[in-house]
Every structure is written in structure tokens, then in C-alpha cells.
Amino acid sequence: MELPDAHLLWVEGEPGRGSVSAEALKWTPLGQRGDPVFHIVRESGCLWAAERSLFTAPSLWFRDYWIHILGKQLQPYEGKRPVQLVIIINPCGGQQRGRGVYEDSVAPLFREAGITTRVLVSQRAGQLRDWMLTADLGHCDGVVCVGGDGTFNEVMQGLIDRAQLDAGMSERDPGADLVPPSLRIGIIPAGSTDCVCYSTVGVCDPVTSALHIIIGDSQPLDVCSIHRPDSPARYAVSLLGHGFYGDVLADSSGRRWMGPRRYEYSGICVHIHMYV
Structure with a gap:
């Protein structure tokens, strides 16, 4: 949708003409030809970065017009964007950089997006699964793992086990249908292996993962259950x-x-x- 010729859009004090479509927002300085200088694409490849530009408009009508157009582009994510998240950090994963990755690269983005967080740091193997089985999760919109495949696997095991127990299903019954957890799991890569992050986001980058979480993007995963006689089920999503x-x-x-x-x-x- 091209902007009316009678109106210009100022970006950081410079006038220009812009357009909005379902795929992109483009802006070109007045008098310049060729490719647009300002070009936001909904998904420009796998690697995402947080950007900020100051827009000014010559009238309230023109401002409201742009707000309306941009709001329509965000409608697919309406109701999906998280408000409250539980952050689980594995301090021993990878090269023991999980806490630093979250505090330096992810926490500022969550704060700017207005997301309330509760941060938990694991102390031992199996603690995350035990916590998922007993914690009050009714207030949160999702769980974010800061670690590698092992951290994600432990949280996933706990959430799926809890979903089965809440539904009255036996985790020892190989014929029982799996009940999907109601909460989504976000992944901030900071581990030795990050196969699940690569397969869902497409790149191993904490900022990219954080931005996907902020806008409410999601990717369904197939889950495989493994049963042994007289033992609780185990689950796999990336490989077996x-x-x-x-x-x-x-x-x-x-x-x-x-x-x-x-x-x-x-x-x-x-x-x-x-x-x-």
C-alpha cells in the first residue's frame, strides 16, 4: 500500500516516501531512486536483530493511519505474544555462559517488550523436571530454557509428564495418547549442543530466539515416547x-x-x- 503523495513520512528527521505490505515496510528518502534505505521484512532470513527508528508524521491523521496499517500486520500474532514467562537457566551448560547470555542479550529485550519474568537457576540434574511437576504454572504464558538440548529435554519431560498426570493418563501405558502441554517452551541457545534450537529457529543466536519469543512465534514439534517395562516413559523430539x-x-x-x-x-x- 503506497502512501498518499500529499504526505511524507519522516524517519529520524529526514522526509521520504514509504509503503506497507503484508511482507515488508519500506522507506526511501525524498528524491532518491533505487532500493529503499529503510526496509523491514517480516522474516529476513534466519538471523534477527533488534532495531529502532524514530518516525514522525505531519499530522495526527497520518500518524493514526500508520498505526492502523502496522497494527493490521501484527494481527496474526494477536493473543500469542507472552506477558509472563518463567525463565530457567542452566548455569553449567556449554561453557557455563547461560546466565551471562540471558542477562546481557535477552533480559533487556524482554524488559523493553513489557514481559514479566520469573528467573530460576537449576542446581542439579533432574531438578527442572521435578519443579515442572509441582510448580504453579497457571499464571505464566510459557517457559523459556536458557541452555542446550539437555535443558530443553528436562523441561519438556516435566511438562509432558505433568500434562499426562493432569489428564489422568498413565505415563507407563504405551498405548495411551500423549496429551500436549498447554504451555509453550522457548529456547535461548547457551549449551554444548543446540539441535532443537537449530531445527526450530534455523540459527543458534540468543537475540533471534528472544525476538521470536517476544512476537509470539511458535513451531510445533513431533514428540516420540519411549517405553520400557515397569518404567515411566521418556520422550524425544530431536533425535533418537x-x-x-x-x-x-x-x-x-x-x-x-x-x-x-x-x-x-x-x-x-x-x-x-x-x-x-
């Missing part, structure tokens, strides 16, 4: 493996102090043990 891969994971779990390099080291050790 056995044999060499399983042995590498088992060996590396005791070497978390090595960071991501533990997978290479454990792979060599398991290979030597199996074939030498």
Missing part, C-alpha cells in the same frame, strides 16, 4: 539413537567439565574400547 551414539552420550555425561569437546573425546574413547 542407540549403539555407538548412546555409548558416547553415556560416557560424555561424566565429563561435562570439558564442555562441548567432551563429545569428541568420548567418541574416541568409545571407538577405541569397541574396536581395539
Whole structure:
């Protein structure tokens, strides 16, 4: 939708002409030809960044006109944007950078978006799942994991187990249908492996993930349940493996102090043990 010729839009004090469509907002300084200088695309690739520009208009009508047009572009996300979030930080994931990633890159964006947060820092393995089973989550719109695949997996296990219990389903029954959790899970990558983040967001970048969470973007995931006799079910979303891969994971779990390099080291050790 082109703006009326009789009106100009000022961006940071410079007049120009702009247009709004379902895909983009464009602005070009007055008298310039060629590509627009100011070009916001709804999804310009995988990597997102927070930007800010000051718009001024010559009249209240023109201001309200732009607010109306931009509001229509945000309608698909109406009711999906979170207001209250629970933030779960794994301080030991990756290179122990989870707390710094959240405080430096993510928390300022959540505050600017007006999102209320409750921050929890895990202290031990299994704590997140136990907390999900008992915590009062009725007040929040979602849970955000700051960590890697292990942190996401633990939160996911707890939320799915809780959904089954609330629905009166047995987590030991392989024939029972899984009940989807009512809460969404956000992922801020800060771990040794971030496969789930790559597969959902397309890039391993904390700011990009935070902006997806802020606007209410979501991506459904297929969940696979694994059952053993007389044992509660386990769930997988990114990958499932056995044999060499399983042995590498088992060996590396005791070497978390090595960071991501533990997978290479454990792979060599398991290979030597199996074939030498």
C-alpha cells in the first residue's frame, strides 16, 4: 500500500516516501531512486536483530493511519505474544555462559517488550523436571530454557509428564495418547549442543530466539515416547539413537567439565574400547 503523495513520512528527521505490505515496510528518502534505505521484512532470513527508528508524521491523521496499517500486520500474532514467562537457566551448560547470555542479550529485550519474568537457576540434574511437576504454572504464558538440548529435554519431560498426570493418563501405558502441554517452551541457545534450537529457529543466536519469543512465534514439534517395562516413559523430539551414539552420550555425561569437546573425546574413547 503506497502512501498518499500529499504526505511524507519522516524517519529520524529526514522526509521520504514509504509503503506497507503484508511482507515488508519500506522507506526511501525524498528524491532518491533505487532500493529503499529503510526496509523491514517480516522474516529476513534466519538471523534477527533488534532495531529502532524514530518516525514522525505531519499530522495526527497520518500518524493514526500508520498505526492502523502496522497494527493490521501484527494481527496474526494477536493473543500469542507472552506477558509472563518463567525463565530457567542452566548455569553449567556449554561453557557455563547461560546466565551471562540471558542477562546481557535477552533480559533487556524482554524488559523493553513489557514481559514479566520469573528467573530460576537449576542446581542439579533432574531438578527442572521435578519443579515442572509441582510448580504453579497457571499464571505464566510459557517457559523459556536458557541452555542446550539437555535443558530443553528436562523441561519438556516435566511438562509432558505433568500434562499426562493432569489428564489422568498413565505415563507407563504405551498405548495411551500423549496429551500436549498447554504451555509453550522457548529456547535461548547457551549449551554444548543446540539441535532443537537449530531445527526450530534455523540459527543458534540468543537475540533471534528472544525476538521470536517476544512476537509470539511458535513451531510445533513431533514428540516420540519411549517405553520400557515397569518404567515411566521418556520422550524425544530431536533425535533418537542407540549403539555407538548412546555409548558416547553415556560416557560424555561424566565429563561435562570439558564442555562441548567432551563429545569428541568420548567418541574416541568409545571407538577405541569397541574396536581395539
